[in-house]
Amino acid sequence: MSRPPTIKDVAERADCGIATVSRVLNGRGSASAQTRQKVFAAAAELGFEFSPLGRSLQSNSTRTIGCIVPSLANPVFAEVVQAAQTEMLRQDYQLILACSDYDEGLETKAIRTLLSKQVDGLIVTVSDAQSSAGLDLIRARSIPCCLIYNRPGNGLPSWTVDNVGAAWAVARAFAKHGHVHTGFLALRFKRSDRSRERYEGYVAACTSLGMSRPSLLEIEEQEGNLLELLGGLLAENQNLTGIFASNDYLALAAMKTARGLGKTVPGDLSIVGFDGISTGLMVEPNLATVITNPQAIGRGAASTVLAQLTGAAAPEQPDPAETFSFRSGGSLASPGPDRPDDGEAVTPPSSYQQPRSR
Amino acid sequence: MSRPPTIKDVAERADCGIATVSRVLNGRGSASAQTRQKVFAAAAELGFEFSPLGRSLQSNSTRTIGCIVPSLANPVFAEVVQAAQTEMLRQDYQLILACSDYDEGLETKAIRTLLSKQVDGLIVTVSDAQSSAGLDLIRARSIPCCLIYNRPGNGLPSWTVDNVGAAWAVARAFAKHGHVHTGFLALRFKRSDRSRERYEGYVAACTSLGMSRPSLLEIEEQEGNLLELLGGLLAENQNLTGIFASNDYLALAAMKTARGLGKTVPGDLSIVGFDGISTGLMVEPNLATVITNPQAIGRGAASTVLAQLTGAAAPEQPDPAETFSFRSGGSLASPGPDRPDDGEAVTPPSSYQQPRSR
């Protein structure tokens, strides 16, 4: 049970200096065929592997990327993280994960910790990209960093969804079906600039399309039962014929709640979600929603960071209009007597289609 | 933009040796009040922080735990990982994540990589805990490791659900409602010993409760459309009145598919899931399922590994019977004309209740 062999052991066994071993095994510098032979043999016999620690100390790089997301409970982030991890693995980098739980303090603390851990780069979602103590720290160290789901800004690139464009698409869909009074439903509105972007885009779109200004249905914090809170909100807003929820989970909850209040969906209330999680297709009626591609975002963000590290060309970001596609579904129809849409899916742009695997 | 200050810089500024700085800042060994004062001042002025790299090299510990799960697309694993990460953060450890994508080869490779990265411990789900090349590697290095969702074995502890017990509970529920011919629905059966345990427990329970031996409805690989594959399976098994799905997502898909075939749920077909994901409560009828507590499992596994590292007492695992609770729901009722259950939830044991936050 001896500790793993070091380069010194190999050198000894191959009867040469450690510098030579390093050169041979790393394939740089010169070495005679015979020496190479001996070194390889010795390394193989001992089962030698370089210690990343010694290496990191020397090279000042850890082959490690930090990743901070609000929560993995949101399947969108779970998919992003998995895709990023997969991409990084391909390039032999490791991913260190931290969750900020939508808390700006934790967020900053996590960034600080990861920075001190000497990560080579970061992939982060912050609650507000325009003013974030954590991002300031990152910029101060000028470490490769890519945002996800945040508005790009302050010199940091971001892979995200065109929230404003998507909100317009939703507004147009509501308008097409003749809705006038609709609402925007959000959870933790204050802590997510994504949500705010969607809301602002939606307000602009609605007013500009001749609908009334959408109400904001906001759930501050999820203390207690989400369904109850929703019930209260919906009851207070009986005049609305449509609701745009800032994510699919909320949308599903809203459908459930509406039914509980004796309303039919979409007859009494139309509902549109955001994200395109696959469960939206399991309910009756199908959930109309904005389909996004977390996998492409995760992969893209990872490549962007790695490119900065390796000097490769940064991957090109898709056209904003390709970052989402609207999926119609039975949950959206004209207000009034039930006349459900058939829920046929709009085909998303092929290059950006999401392979759903579970 | 000079590089971060090192202990040497602090020593110089405080006009003392680096050994002294190390002692003072780490609070071990003695130092005069005056020296302490100077060192603290110097460190503060420079904004000094220890480099974990140098430290690790010296101490042979990285304060890093590897975590390998099949996929984050499964919300159960996403929650487990998040809970583990949170617990580790509390003790100032980092989590390195890898996904095996249900592939035993990738699984082993990931373990190998993490081991060479010098993680201090591992939290792993493998596809077969009884014969796993990766686990052998771990044991050979005798590194702290805790399994999740695997049967404990070969000396490795595991936090998991009592799959067999849960399967019995499901069988009893079906039996109580008078079902005789039921099936077990699984995806990637071969690659998950969890699924197999549930199936075996279910078979044993059914036969022992006087029901017929359940059919195995298996989806090998999800090439193509899950709903279509399911449609085929359900069509081939028209005689069944109930289906126990090995996870909630499958259960929801089965509900959807059944409706597509013109069957009512639960009238023509009762369905029970596994996991207790919150979306199960958003559909109509509510999904009957086995509720589990991924958060407790993640937290527990993390504590178990950390305890081995710090020498603390390992946290006690809950009684197997407390690792799950059966939740009745509208998707399960007596076969025949629709007479839906009201779907009232069974209260899980209080100490093991899951706070759902999203």
Place this chain on the structure above:
DNA sequence: AGCCACATTGGAAACGTTTCCAACACCTAT
């Protein structure tokens, strides 16, 4: 005065790498 115990301190080794550089051997063109 002499001695010992004890607190404080810093030099140096060790952890496992990479890389600079000097040393050396060998070969070839003058």
Place this chain on the structure above:
DNA sequence: ATAGGTGTTGGAAACGTTTCCAATGTGGCT
């Protein structure tokens, strides 16, 4: 034969820590 090149090689420094150990200083005791 000699100078100059080329290809191999290993010693040593550097990366940032911790910790052993020896050296120094201080005080109290007989």
